[in-house]
Amino acid sequence: MSANGKDPQQLAYVGQRILRKDGPEKVTGRAKYTGDIHLPGTLVGRILRSPHPHARILNIDVSRAQRLKGVQAVITARDTAGIKHGFVETPRYPPDQNPLATDRVRFVGEEVAAVAATDHYIAQEALSLIQVDYEALPAVFDPEEAMQLGAPEIHPTHPKVKEPRVNIAGKTEAEWGNVEDGFNQSDYVREDRFESHLRTHGYLEPQITLASFEPAGKLNIWTSSMGPFLKRAKLARTLDLPFSAVRVQKAWVGGAFGGKVDLFSHEFCAALLSMKSGRPVKIEASREEIFAAYRHGQPLIVEVKTGVKKDGTLVAQQFRIINNCGAYRGSGVVVIFLVWGFIMVPYRLPYLKYEGYSVYTNNPVRAPQRGHGAPQLRFAVDSQLDMIAEELGLDPIEIRLKNSREPGETLPNGDSVHNCGLRECIEKAAERTRFQQKYSQNRSAAPSDGSRRRGIGIGVSSYMSGTLIYPNSSSAMVKMNDDGTVTLLTGALDIGQGAETILSQIVAEELKIPVEEIQVIAADTETTPVDIGSWISGNAYVTGNATRVASTEVRKKLLDMAAEEMEANVMDLALGDKYVYVDGSPEHKLSYRQLVAASIQKHRGDSIIGEGHWRTMRDEPFHPSLASTKGRWTENYAFDAQVAEVEVDIDTGQVRLIRAVTAHDCGFPINPLLVEGQVDGQVSMALGHALMEEVLMEEGRTLNPSWLEYRMPTIHEVTLSENIDVITEQYKKDAPYRTKEVGEGLVSAILAAIANAIYDAVGVRLYSTPFTPEKILRGLGKIKEVPKMPKMS
Amino acid sequence: MKRLIELSVNGEAYELAVEPNATLDEVLRDQIGLTGTKVSCGTGECGTCTVLIDGRPILSCLALAVDCQKQLILTIEGLSAGEKLTGMQQAFHDCGAIQCGFCTPGMVLSSTALLEVNSRPSTREIKKALEGHLCRCTGYNKIIEAVQQAAEQMPPKAK
Numbered sequence: 001m002s003a004n005g006k007d008p009q010q011l012a013y014v015g016q017r018i019l020r021k022d023g024p025e026k027v028t029g030r031a032k033y034t035g036d037i038h039l040p041g042t043l044v045g046r047i048l049r050s051p052h053p054h055a056r057i058l059n060i061d062v063s064r065a066q067r068l069k070g071v072q073a074v075i076t077a078r079d080t081a082g083i084k085h086g087f088v089e090t091p092r093y094p095p096d097q098n099p100l101a102t103d104r105v106r107f108v109g110e111e112v113a114a115v116a117a118t119d120h121y122i123a124q125e126a127l128s129l130i131q132v133d134y135e136a137l138p139a140v141f142d143p144e145e146a147m148q149l150g151a152p153e154i155h156p157t158h159p160k161v162k163e164p165r166v167n168i169a170g171k172t173e174a175e176w177g178n179v180e181d182g183f184n185q186s187d188y189v190r191e192d193r194f195e196s197h198l199r200t201h202g203y204l205e206p207q208i209t210l211a212s213f214e215p216a217g218k219l220n221i222w223t224s225s226m227g228p229f230l231k232r233a234k235l236a237r238t239l240d241l242p243f244s245a246v247r248v249q250k251a252w253v254g255g256a257f258g259g260k261v262d263l264f265s266h267e268f269c270a271a272l273l274s275m276k277s278g279r280p281v282k283i284e285a286s287r288e289e290i291f292a293a294y295r296h297g298q299p300l301i302v303e304v305k306t307g308v309k310k311d312g313t314l315v316a317q318q319f320r321i322i323n324n325c326g327a328y329r330g331s332g333v334v335v336i337f338l339v340w341g342f343i344m345v346p347y348r349l350p351y352l353k354y355e356g357y358s359v360y361t362n363n364p365v366r367a368p369q370r371g372h373g374a375p376q377l378r379f380a381v382d383s384q385l386d387m388i389a390e391e392l393g394l395d396p397i398e399i400r401l402k403n404s405r406e407p408g409e410t411l412p413n414g415d416s417v418h419n420c421g422l423r424e425c426i427e428k429a430a431e432r433t434r435f436q437q438k439y440s441q442n443r444s445a446a447p448s449d450g451s452r453r454r455g456i457g458i459g460v461s462s463y464m465s466g467t468l469i470y471p472n473s474s475s476a477m478v479k480m481n482d483d484g485t486v487t488l489l490t491g492a493l494d495i496g497q498g499a500e501t502i503l504s505q506i507v508a509e510e511l512k513i514p515v516e517e518i519q520v521i522a523a524d525t526e527t528t529p530v531d532i533g534s535w536i537s538g539n540a541y542v543t544g545n546a547t548r549v550a551s552t553e554v555r556k557k558l559l560d561m562a563a564e565e566m567e568a569n570v571m572d573l574a575l576g577d578k579y580v581y582v583d584g585s586p587e588h589k590l591s592y593r594q595l596v597a598a599s600i601q602k603h604r605g606d607s608i609i610g611e612g613h614w615r616t617m618r619d620e621p622f623h624p625s626l627a628s629t630k631g632r633w634t635e636n637y638a639f640d641a642q643v644a645e646v647e648v649d650i651d652t653g654q655v656r657l658i659r660a661v662t663a664h665d666c667g668f669p670i671n672p673l674l675v676e677g678q679v680d681g682q683v684s685m686a687l688g689h690a691l692m693e694e695v696l697m698e699e700g701r702t703l704n705p706s707w708l709e710y711r712m713p714t715i716h717e718v719t720l721s722e723n724i725d726v727i728t729e730q731y732k733k734d735a736p737y738r739t740k741e742v743g744e745g746l747v748s749a750i751l752a753a754i755a756n757a758i759y760d761a762v763g764v765r766l767y768s769t770p771f772t773p774e775k776i777l778r779g780l781g782k783i784k785e786v787p788k789m790p791k792m793s
Numbered sequence: 794m795k796r797l798i799e800l801s802v803n804g805e806a807y808e809l810a811v812e813p814n815a816t817l818d819e820v821l822r823d824q825i826g827l828t829g830t831k832v833s834c835g836t837g838e839c840g841t842c843t844v845l846i847d848g849r850p851i852l853s854c855l856a857l858a859v860d861c862q863k864q865l866i867l868t869i870e871g872l873s874a875g876e877k878l879t880g881m882q883q884a885f886h887d888c889g890a891i892q893c894g895f896c897t898p899g900m901v902l903s904s905t906a907l908l909e910v911n912s913r914p915s916t917r918e919i920k921k922a923l924e925g926h927l928c929r930c931t932g933y934n935k936i937i938e939a940v941q942q943a944a945e946q947m948p949p950k951a952k
Contacts, residue, residue: 029829
């Protein structure tokens, strides 16, 4: 293989615990986040929000605000191009949200107007001088109420949905086999309903955008995001500017977890205010605004009917999913598609009937949140599977192994699971925790520790690794520098997961050059090639392979140049320590520096640049249909099994997660240290989901818009988190690799595992998240009356 | 009406005209230009904006700049000399205790202050010292590990 020279397959950088490239910058305070960028003359932007969950806007008078000294610009919908946007923008699901409300507001906190002023006091004062006349309209907050005929209409039901229902934002339907045949073939059938609650991402860096419009027509944007290219596309479209007029540049990002993808009104407003005022404008959301008006996760209702054989073999499942998407579609029509996928993958299922509804309500819009539907769905399926196992006298491990996908299986949509490691994940997680010895023991044992009972539970999950949504591809450039070092240009944005580090490891591996000598220029729509972005879990696979290809091209040029200079055969050459040398006689060598000089001199100025491109599902022209699920979804599924051990206090109903064991098949870990960080973080986030966090809403208003009242895990809730890598793939030179996602699939199985462990500990089966002390005490019969709770939205 | 104050930050004296209601984080970030101090909630709930005053961690979003005169203020920028990281900074880096990095300056400062008064803290004492700091990325496991490693590697204090 000529591109390879004599390089052994031995890996020096990929697969190693390489320290983060951005560590020193971040630990010294030098890393610049959006809020740290100061441009001279920057104005402070603020947003006026709707106080009503549903109202008609009769009139907006901004004249008093405009006259206030220090106010440089005021905008309302009238100042916009009137172009809507949406998380999904397809012919079936056209955009449905205006960046500023036009004639109606549909949720408390909806953006109505924005101002830019010389300081934040003046900006705040200006907001209070804007007079908006509203006519309140009836509102609806519960998705099942909102679907009923006669409910207040927020938007017309989707024209393709012919049922007599209102407020249907979208519907996904899928079926394989005739599900009734499946139930007829089953020995045991049961139906259950599970509900999940509203949670938020909890990114520490607030939503923030700095916009600077240059008179020549260039709009410069820095914004806390999950990838600059999607932001550019949506800003350009809604501002009616050519893509090339908008430049989104890199700043470090203080956490996102799904909550910073898509276009946000403050980004649009900062841009438009800068265009109107001719000065830079910065808008930073307060934490209260983020809690009360920004996008949280996706609550789901999951109704599931399951038929199995006596031995636990799954035969048929029927699902009805209801998603409360809020006042605009947001990612609602995506989550009802994804949930179908999260059903399809981990367990073999001969018959399925699936219906998912996304329903408009007068709540804030929803966003993806790490796992995007998987935690809610896996909680339902794996809780019910344990109930079935108990009915049939099977243990939880046995029933899961019986139904687990095996390597090479083809899924009902035509995808392959390739080297699926799910069976091994289940076996290893069970073995590490001695699951079968512990299961159903503690609950019946005599209380040895006062009021505390211990339990163990398991869940499984699978997650896609990149799929076809714009920009869905990645290109990368790797260039040699005169001094023999390397620069990588990538559109990828490191949001804390370590994107720049793993991409550098790949370059380092291919070119045998230390990670420290690779400079990364990233996430700038002007100077770096297009990239998928740090969402839909495609970075390590899609951007990684693009980077690998670009690096390989550079390696080939270095080897060819060396062969020419040394009059040697490429096959006899090897790379190491920034030299190309003759294998076996390392004294015959040329440095990268010499090779770059030689290439420029002898190859008409070629300074040795490589480019690479990658796209998931490379031969599929389109993404799968959100409505029918038809079409391929992904070529790369990650799998995991997670075991939770909990302690439940039967006097207080308090639950503690005392141990979480994650066995996961991420293909192979490019950086085991970063993988561990992802595992720990997801376990912690799932713990918050299960036991602590809930955004409480009443009539569309947030009751707990602060971290004092919305309780995220603190250091006191740290859990013993153990990680087992199930390696199913390899990184090889000159071949595409198939590493799988590890950043969001591991928040799901653990949630089900916690629910199952609570049941194992105290015999209380939970049908809704979070697993509060009230629910547990009620399950134990210690609370009789049903307390009045705020309505879940 | 602005007031003229003098702050000692990272060993340097700054003479500044500030509003009486200006908080320390605002003055550090916007007037002095030390943006290493991050602000996440602005209401004292998350610990992100922590700086050290006379060696003790305080929330700079709740401290008025005018009240911080005649005290030694240490921000994350003042911790290491040039490119050389302190033991605590190096331990955070080595242990993978940094992800998005937004909580990192506050975490590192509070951990540094802890080791100043307790060179061999137990896990319980580490948790107590960092209980006011939120981190959403790491689950805290590697942060605890980093503080333990820094403590183990810290040279014994000269008496």
